[in-house]
Amino acid sequence: GENVEQHPSTLSVQEGDSAVIKCTYSDSASNYFPWYKQELGKRPQLIIDIRSNVGEKKDQRIAVTLNKTAKHFSLHITETQPEDSAVYFCAARQYGQNFVFGPGTRLSVLP
Amino acid sequence: EAGVAQSPRYKIIEKRQSVAFWCNPISGHATLYWYQQILGQGPKLLIQFQNNGVVDDSQLPKDRFSAERLKGVDSTLKIQPAKLEDSAVYLCASSLVGGVAETQYFGPGTRLLVL
Numbered sequence: 001g002e003n004v005e006q007h008p009s010t011l012s013v014q015e016g017d018s019a020v021i022k023c024t025y026s027d028s029a030s031n032y033f034p035w036y037k038q039e040l041g042k043r044p045q046l047i048i049d050i051r052s053n054v055g056e057k058k059d060q061r062i063a064v065t066l067n068k069t070a071k072h073f074s075l076h077i078t079e080t081q082p083e084d085s086a087v088y089f090c091a092a093r094q095y096g097q098n099f100v101f102g103p104g105t106r107l108s109v110l111p
Numbered sequence: 112e113a114g115v116a117q118s119p120r121y122k123i124i125e126k127r128q129s130v131a132f133w134c135n136p137i138s139g140h141a142t143l144y145w146y147q148q149i150l151g152q153g154p155k156l157l158i159q160f161q162n163n164g165v166v167d168d169s170q171l172p173k174d175r176f177s178a179e180r181l182k183g184v185d186s187t188l189k190i191q192p193a194k195l196e197d198s199a200v201y202l203c204a205s206s207l208v209g210g211v212a213e214t215q216y217f218g219p220g221t222r223l224l225v226l
Contacts, residue, residue, distance in 0.1 A: 101153030
């Protein structure tokens with residue numbers, strides 16, 4: 001079955017700097033890759049996603065890139081703000097299968 | 112639009128006791144998921160319903176966990192008897208029809224502590 005790894009497990013950046021979180025997946029049939037943000041004690045919320053027929057997607061300060069050959073995708077947050085501090089989860093999914101989540105990255109944005 | 116509702120929000124029980132969680136998905140959402148999220152880990156799917164039918168329960172520990180969605184709307188997840196390792200947040204999520212690239216909306220979760 002699918003296996004999703006995520007790095008780093010923790011990340012601290014200064015406010016205004018960029019943050020990058022990388023996920024790798026094992027099943028080349030996976031074709032949908034969402035990213036979720038989970039603030040302490042709150043529910044996971046979708047922040048951006050990408051399908052396998054697209055290499056990059058941007059939404060304001062957030063972008064996701066996908067390398068199908070290498071089977072990895074990355075979340076990029078620019079101009080980080082304290083409210084970006086949270087745990088970020090990546091996931092992978094293919095048709096007929098369910099989401100497999102990565103273990104999460106705890107991002108701390110230091111003022 | 113009302114979100115996914117779950118209750119209770121917190122539950123503390125002793126091992127070998129029983130516990131039940133309730134979920135009400137977003138109105139009109141056919142697909143409902145139950146996830147277990149152990150502290151420091153990503154959510155792990157326990158069971159997926161499409162209307163009132165089970166689509167995937169391959170990771171549900173069926174000797175102690177059960178779930179139902181009798182009328183295709185609300186769902187309950189039960190643990191009987193509970194073990195210490197069941198301590199986790201149980202998240203319910205729903206989506207419109209369960210398509211591959213469809214957004215899942217999560218509920219606030221039920222935090223379970225088994226002593």
